[in-house]
Amino acid sequence: MIKANNLSKSYNGNRIFSGIEFNVEKSRILGVVGNNGSGKTTLLKIVAGIINSDTGSINFKEKIKLDFLGHENMLYQNFSISENINFFSEISGFKICPELQDEIEKALGLQNILGKKISDLSYGQRKKASMLRLLISDPDLLILDEPFSNLDSDSTDSFISILKTLRESGKSIIISSNRKDIVGSVSDNLLNMDDYNE
């Protein structure tokens, strides 16, 4: 589905990583692990097309739809969950499938707080709201940057079970975290960024 060759990136003359290569096939999860500052977020943003790499390339075997869940929740704090979802569906052009939306809202436990403003939600709820925004767009490849950070164990478990369901339904996922134990338990392959730092 996606193949990365010889990716490298520097900031202000400092090489963050170099020589990264990986494949992600359909229905597979690639875990990206590494210490803070090892370039996990940068790599995921390169895959998402938000930033460019200095060298190398990313080749998609077919035309796929991808979406990105960042470190920050990337939602408008003064909008409710529903308003955020509507706005991003409007500008990205994806059509919301009501059945899929119901299913994901139930899975994430958000049905009763869809009208609440993001600023009024707890950290975990905001994370779930971001996940809802991402899942409703029904991407083929999900790029998740640190989705488990600051989540309690129940929320982490429910996220892991959602990821497994998504994999079974044919989605490919790239997920980053500095918690190797959690990412390792759900990933088919692991990419350790510490091996590519200079």
Added chain:
Amino acid sequence: MNSNSDSIIRDIKTLFFLLKKDLKLEFRSLSTILITIVFTALIVVLFNIAFPFGVAQKNEIISIIIWVVFLFSSLIVSSGMIELDTKDNSLELILMYGIKSEIYFLSKVLSVFTILSIVQLTIFSLFYVLFQLNFQNSVIILVAILTNIGISSITVILGILSVRNNLNQNILSILVIPFTLPYLLGAVEVTNQLTESGNINYILNSLYAIVAFDLIFLISGALLIGVYFKLEK
């Protein structure tokens, strides 16, 4: 329908969605509008107190005050509008979804223009009450609209560059002056003529200059922001 017209319709819709989002967020919090109105009203009132009535060239001085105040108001509004997207990094999503940088720029100019026009309506009435200026000539509305377009464009360009680079907001007020000085001189001249004589024959050349500057700011802004977002990648 061919792909070109499809693309244009899609761009217009996107522009509308981005503008609707900005205005909805702003009218919900009213933070930028209120701060700007308080800031401009305070300056106008202070000038009214400090300004001796009957002074020669009163209209000229007030015309200068009007546009300098609106220029700095536009800086506040631009920063507020751009921060809506940069605060939680939703701008990255907007760009990832393939929204053209030109469309993003135009949507911001329209948002700033709309908010600034609301501020202007409030403040013009204050000018009318405090300085007894004659705004009865309806051409002043055209001048305000045209000048707002230019001011909004230039402050959005500088706002995006400074917010994305974490530059100190104060630097905006320094950068904006050399860019807008020739433009503002035209607006001041036109406003002065309209409030003094109301004769539009004297102001046609200045009006054309304002329109020319508007086009330059809009086109160069759209191109510059496109290049900037590409380089930033």
